[in-house]
Amino acid sequence: MAADDTGTTTTTALVVIDMQNDFILADGPMRVDGGLPIVPNVIKAVDQARRRGFLVVWVVREHDPQGRDVELFRRHLYADGKPKPTSKGSKGAELVDGLVIKPEDYKVVKTRFSAFFNTHLHSVLQGAGIDSLVVVGVQTPNCIRQTVFDAVSLDYKSVTVIVDATAAATPDVHAANIYDMKNIGVATPTLEEWCGSSN
Template identity: 30%
Template structure:
């Protein structure tokens, strides 16, 4: 049961770096995701490997217009977004965190919803590059990373979901009890590994890459 990826062709693989923006990763950020900082060393190592082996590296940035015209239901769900405190296109908080910033010619897909595929040209870019496998990294595990993985699978891509290169935050008690980030992360990985992707560590992913 579940998707399994035994060998990875780097020329047909893209690393998708989801929403590693200052507004999520920086200390004290409005949407601070501490696990996002903890994955930085692993993600940094993975990106160096990907570039060395010729994989495509593609970033996403969740952004909104300053006038709020593209908020949709996010204006109701997330007060900091509705108030314009974060994820405003063109502001420093919406930029990719410097430690894992894109290199020249690595595209940054600007999106307005959880999924990197919804209302963007990501699928066109991947198909133009001949990509068949997408590796998901970034934040948050259960929202934007999960949505990207699901849509990638729907569109016919094989999905590697990297367990130690994704992360999330603690969930408050909204009537179902508080849920620590580690538990949100663990349960999401368990679900994805059955229904959507091959969940693996970054090290395991790199071992599966065909070299030479």
């Protein structure tokens, strides 16, 4: 458990998903069209989480440059002569400007949509006494949704998705997936609403 500015212990983690150059920048090979506009809100969410003493967990994709750990349907993207999206050590795999991993944060590398799939995220969160998650990042129908559904399946007490600090390729896709997550008990505040709440 972490402590906020008053020394009160917290059991909440902010999970920041895939805010990497290849997903966010205009020339990124895996660009999510709604990604760039949410960067300021993700930065604010991280700042707010740190003030509250939340554990900040950075979830990123980092693939083998030869694509050996990539889903079958994406392996063609790693063929010779093509850009290698989010490959280890590449500029594209780095976080977008304005987002920085601090020593007290935690980084999880995933190779599939869910941050829980074949990672040690759940063990780390359990070890830290975390029972509530707040999720931001991209993109809503894939990595956000899969991570959130897994968190609900793993019985996290509270799962929150900040609606204007997450994004998809289109507003309609984003809204449809937010609707589905609300229907399984996920809280979906705006950033302003979340900043004004206690969790």
